[in-house]
Amino acid sequence: MSNNKKAFVQGLRDGLPIGLGYFAVAFSLGFMAKKCMLTPLQGFIGSFFTRASAGEYGVYTMVVQDASYLAVIVMCLITNLRYLLMSTALSQKFSPDTSFIKRILTGCCVTDEIFGISIAYPGYLNPYYTFGAASISTPMWACGTMMGIIAGSILPSRAVSALSVALYGMFLAIIIPPSKKDKAVCIAVIVSFLLSYMCRKLDIFERLNLSSGTITIILTIVISSIAAIIRPVLTNTDEMDS
Amino acid sequence: MKHSVWIYILIMILTTNIIRVIPITLVRKQIKNHFIQSFLYYVPYVTLAVMTFPAIFETTSSPIAGIAALVLGIISAWAGLGLFPVSVICCLVVFILELFPL
Numbered sequence: 613m614s615n616n617k618k619a620f621v622q623g624l625r626d627g628l629p630i631g632l633g634y635f636a637v638a639f640s641l642g643f644m645a646k647k648c649m650l651t652p653l654q655g656f657i658g659s660f661f662t663r664a665s666a667g668e669y670g671v672y673t674m675v676v677q678d679a680s681y682l683a684v685i686v687m688c689l690i691t692n693l694r695y696l697l698m699s700t701a702l703s704q705k706f707s708p709d710t711s712f713i714k715r716i717l718t719g720c721c722v723t724d725e726i727f728g729i730s731i732a733y734p735g736y737l738n739p740y741y742t743f744g745a746a747s748i749s750t751p752m753w754a755c756g757t758m759m760g761i762i763a764g765s766i767l768p769s770r771a772v773s774a775l776s777v778a779l780y781g782m783f784l785a786i787i788i789p790p791s792k793k794d795k796a797v798c799i800a801v802i803v804s805f806l807l808s809y810m811c812r813k814l815d816i817f818e819r820l821n822l823s824s825g826t827i828t829i830i831l832t833i834v835i836s837s838i839a840a841i842i843r844p845v846l847t848n849t850d851e852m853d854s
Numbered sequence: 855m856k857h858s859v860w861i862y863i864l865i866m867i868l869t870t871n872i873i874r875v876i877p878i879t880l881v882r883k884q885i886k887n888h889f890i891q892s893f894l895y896y897v898p899y900v901t902l903a904v905m906t907f908p909a910i911f912e913t914t915s916s917p918i919a920g921i922a923a924l925v926l927g928i929i930s931a932w933a934g935l936g937l938f939p940v941s942v943i944c945c946l947v948v949f950i951l952e953l954f955p956l
Binding site for chain 1: 895
């Protein structure tokens with residue numbers, strides 16, 4: 613048991629800087645949520661149990677547009693598809709005797725950053741490490757969102773304007789390093805920028821009356837599919853096979 | 855018809871966590887399909903890129919400040935800075951530029 617306790621404490625320690633980053637970014641997510649008419653309590657509950665910046669951002673923009681519930685499900689599926697991949701990767705990282713409950717809880721903890729440190733854990737993943745990291749970063753994420761919603765109306769507009777780009781800064785920090793390593797990702801990102809700009813500026817799309825969230829979903833499926841066809845990704849097993 | 859915000863949030867919580875839990879509990883073998891593997895590989899980057907641009911300079915009071923934040927954000931992320939420092943740099947750029955309008 614003491615081993616689990618040690619892993620939990622280690623998780624808390626590694627989760628703290630993640631939590632600090634979350635707090636700042638969640639603050640700017642809170643501004644967004646405020647613009648989308650969410651109350652502080654809704655922001656807190658939504659963030660506490662979801663913990664997905666892009667997904668929450670996407671859903672909150674749909675709230676203000678009064679989108680259909682089905683569109684919200686599709687939005688969550690698309691913006692969080694990467695969790696499917698991360699969760700799959702983590703499933704390979706468990707010791708075979710890890711219980712079903714611990715697997716479920718670890719799955720719920722998955723975010724980009726928590727996944728990042730969990731997959732880097734030496735040897736089999738001790739779930740308590742992931743629990744430790746999530747138990748400190750999750751409240752910070754939820755409180756950040758709530759305080760962003762509260763402060764959105766108190767802070768001067770200049771500060772709100774500056775803080776509202778924190779979220780996009782975080783998105784850039786996620787997409788740029790892989791773009792540097794992989795030319796295919798780099799091209800996919802540039803094409804995404806261009807097509808996104810065009811779709812939101814061109815008259816045709818405005819007349820079709822597509823919401824911003826729907827454009828995001830369509831562009832993601834189209835661009836990712838084309839990239840997957842042109843530049844399929846080789847896996848470790850392929851490399852081992854060949 | 856006006857939808858309920860709480861139901862939106864409930865759907866978001868359920869969908870997001872189901873995505874997280876299904877593979878980790880059910881998948882014991884590697885996904886073999888190359889297209890799905892590759893598609894999943896590109897999805898996060900494409901989604902985030904589409905969400906970032908052009909929104910990053912539409913959310914700020916001055917579009918020029920937003921573009922500057924984009925450029926400096928890309929440069930600092932390229933240089934290897936983490937999520938938190940990149941976010942702070944983007945905020946500072948917007949704050950400073952909007953303090954001294956050109």
